[in-house]
Amino acid sequence: EAQVTQNPRYLITVTGKKLTVTCSQNMNHEYMSWYRQDPGLGLRQIYYSMNVEVTDKGDVPEGYKVSRKEKRNFPLILESPSPNQTSLYFCASSSSAGIRGLRQYNEQFFGPGTRLTVL
Amino acid sequence: GESVGLHLPTLSVQEGDNSIINCAYSNSASDYFIWYKQESGKGPQFIIDIRSNMDKRQGQRVTVLLNKTVKHLSLQIAATQPGDSAVYFCAENIGPDSNYQLIWGAGTKLIIKP
Numbered sequence: 001e002a003q004v005t006q007n008p009r010y011l012i013t014v015t016g017k018k019l020t021v022t023c024s025q026n027m028n029h030e031y032m033s034w035y036r037q038d039p040g041l042g043l044r045q046i047y048y049s050m051n052v053e054v055t056d057k058g059d060v061p062e063g064y065k066v067s068r069k070e071k072r073n074f075p076l077i078l079e080s081p082s083p084n085q086t087s088l089y090f091c092a093s094s095s096s097a098g099i100r101g102l103r104q105y106n107e108q109f110f111g112p113g114t115r116l117t118v119l
Numbered sequence: 120g121e122s123v124g125l126h127l128p129t130l131s132v133q134e135g136d137n138s139i140i141n142c143a144y145s146n147s148a149s150d151y152f153i154w155y156k157q158e159s160g161k162g163p164q165f166i167i168d169i170r171s172n173m174d175k176r177q178g179q180r181v182t183v184l185l186n187k188t189v190k191h192l193s194l195q196i197a198a199t200q201p202g203d204s205a206v207y208f209c210a211e212n213i214g215p216d217s218n219y220q221l222i223w224g225a226g227t228k229l230i231i232k233p
Contacts, residue, residue: 042223110162
């Protein structure tokens with residue numbers, strides 16, 4: 001089954017304790033992205049990756065790191081989490097970002113979400 | 120900065136009726152728009168998209184209308200069903216200068232009343 005998976009789904013941690021949220025897709029997608037979702041703010045992009053070893057900042061990158069060592073995985077790293085990073089996080093992937101002319105060229109497939117609480 | 124916005128945060132519709140969810144955008148360079156549906160506890164799911172060279176696009180029970188003159192986008196859902204209850208997001212893509220990133224609206228919650 002084609003899917004985007006995230007782990008963990010729920011995490012409660014304390015300020016300053018490094019954590020990693022994993023994201024994996026089995027659709028051979030080039031493009032992957034991390035979003036955070038907060039009430040009333042919709043989805044805001046944290047980081048994205050156009051392909052392996054290519055990552056770029058989104059709208060709210062502060063306090064986050066990512067890596068894209070292989071195509072299927074795009075982990076999100078919080079080196080020193082703070083309470084303002086308490087949020088719902090979504091990973092997404094797409095097959096054709098930047099390739100225009102396709103019918104659904106920018107359709108992104110989302111993971112189930114990771115609810116993070118930082119105390 | 121420019122952003123996508125929504126007129127109504129919550130919309131209640133009787134089951135079987137049609138619903139219309141509205142979205143305003145301000146970036147004139149946007150040339151591609153998408154509607155996503157997010158059910159409780161799940162990630163967003165693609166519904167329908169439309170390019171700026173179109174005014175209307177229809178899917179199964181859904182229609183997206185684009186009015187570029189007033190920078191307005193709407194999603195119409197025909198004969199709503201309980202499974203349509205969700206938060207609906209519009210998103211715009213402002214083209215190559217932004218690496219084709221999506222800008223998301225805040226979302227509209229659709230409630231289907233039995």
